[in-house]
Amino acid sequence: MLDIRKRTGWIFFSAMLAQILLVSAQVQTKTGVRALNAVTFEVFSRVEYGTASFVKGGQGFWGNYIGLRGVKAENDALRRRVAELEVQLQQEHALAARSQRLQALMDLKSQATVPMLAAEVIAGNPDPVMRTITIDRGSADGVQPDMAVIAPGGVVGRIIGPVAQHAARVQLLIDRNAAAGALTDRTRAGGMVVGAEANPPLRMELVSNLADVKPGDLVVASGVDGIYPKGYSIGRVEHAERGSGLYLTLQVRPGVDFSSLEEVLVVLTPARPATPDEAIK
């Protein structure tokens, strides 16, 4: 017994479809295109449209949802990369700054008439009361106690013992136990610069009330102490007033930023006691 709804129906529709295609292959549309081509193109264009929409939707779904996992990972990687680059940039800035400092140091060294040794600061104050630093040069490099340490900004301090083979401790000029013979560059008024627990951290003592000293005057090493080479900058007078006794009260702003010392020069000339003439001068 035939199942008309299945077999016959399929055969019927197949036969009709085949003949529709046959007729379409022979008939042209108003535009001159064969109907089969037109219908095929129309049908396939819909199929292509559907396929394209599906693919586009899939791409959108992938790009907007599934791909976000990759975006998150990429975002994390980029964040790490940005952090690395920021660190690298800071390193580059530090390197550039260090290069500038070293250049200044080299300039200073080339201008100096005394032999100098570049050193790097490797440690700071071990005691908050003491103003000292540690450098990476020691006795193996010819460093000895009481050698002066300077920087492009001016006098830093002096080597204090004991000196290790590859390290040495430097007493900063701003230490309250430190002192250096000094004079004003403009009027040559002599005195002594000492460290002070104040702001500014240097004080110039033993300058006569009769001396012409004004704020802004440059204070340089006088060399009478036999440690610091003569003529090197110490700082500028920030405040000057007449004292109650024979001497002026002078506050000096150091030329060196002691809070950011990284490279210094050690003056390799051994310290010598001041001669009577120098002391008189």
Next chain:
Amino acid sequence: MKTAVVLLAIVASLALQTTLSGILAGGAIAVNLVLVAVVYLALSYGAVTGLLAGMIGGLAQDALAGGIVGIGGMTKTLIGFFVGVLGSQFNLSTTVPRLVMFVAATVVHQVVFEGLHAMIGGQPFVMQLSATLIQALANGLIGIVAFFVVEQGPGTLQRRRMQRSSLSKRRF
């Protein structure tokens, strides 16, 4: 066997149609023997045979006529299928229903055929109702005769032979 009968019927109807068309045509009045064969086969063997016969006969007619191949095939496929379906659903074993079926199939065939021509060929739909009805009646008559000949012919001959043989036995 059925396939052979179908092919024979189609070929015969086509041959008769092409041979007798000059005699029977007379202008608009023309029988469609292929359509008669398709309806006959659909009523006799069912929808599948009807639609296949309609497709083959229609395509052959289209090919011989030189027009758009497929229009007649689609029309006769449609006719063969629905006549076969109706034949399996209703009792069409008597003369009048068969005649109605032949007439209706012819009218529907003409409507569909002219409609497809108008649609595909871009021509206005033209259908002469009187000529269509006459053709439908002619097809119906031929179909009824065909059924009668096929169904009654062999039985009548057999009965005549049996009657002759019985009479001869009585006499002798």
